[in-house]
Amino acid sequence: MIIAKSLAKQFSFITAILFLLSGCATMQLNYQDPSVELISFKMLPAKGFEQNFEIGLKLTNPNNFELPLNGISYQLSVAGSTLAHGVANNIPTASAYGESRFIVPLSTSLLTGIKVIKALMDSQGQEVSYQLKADLDIDIPLIPTITIIEKGLIPFAHKSL
Template structure:
């Protein structure tokens, strides 16, 4: 087998290095998007189940697009689970971009009853939005969490 001359062997190696450098952001785990609650809207209420639309603001802190394949999430009120949901086939979130998406959540009569039975201190209620976002091509989902408080009697 003839020996490889240095300039012939270095060309494929250089091409491989350039390819790896171009794909390096896919090899590192992206920073999780920021997800916040924008609005909650009751859509349908039956005796056993209530459906709501959650309007979520999602912000991408990465310098590359995030192709979102799905989300799972839950909304807690005063420390108790209130509603849960999943969504798929969401849009790609552009680099350093943000968008408001609408997803659905489901609650049930027992969860409503628990909220009414012990509503908190009467001045405000706390909420938490927790979940994870799955990206195309990334096995492990990216978790998110946002907490806040809403005053019932603003001064």
């Protein structure tokens, strides 16, 4: 009799767990990846053997819920060469169907910066290609870190985008 009650409790527990898991499996999060765009680029004074920059980014949220970020890591390549990288953690939340704009620091070694400057000079005033890779750490359960790659052209004749 005791064994039958124990088996009945175990069966009920397992059935309840399976029921809950099947409910989670059918639950759909209507989620779309956000986009990140490079909207400005500013060279700052060099410090020692390090060249610093500030870039402006625009995060666009196509979802019907806000996207809070724990942080972002990013890498900027210009003319096919990695120019600089950086991380930031004070990123404003993108509201539902909204955008957030923010400025983040970038840094590179002076030698790498010289290589990219040479590539820019070789472009002879033409547009130069760039690639921005951003890893977004979204502060929402079940949404992993998202990698976004944006490519575009920098109009070399202008100082900023």
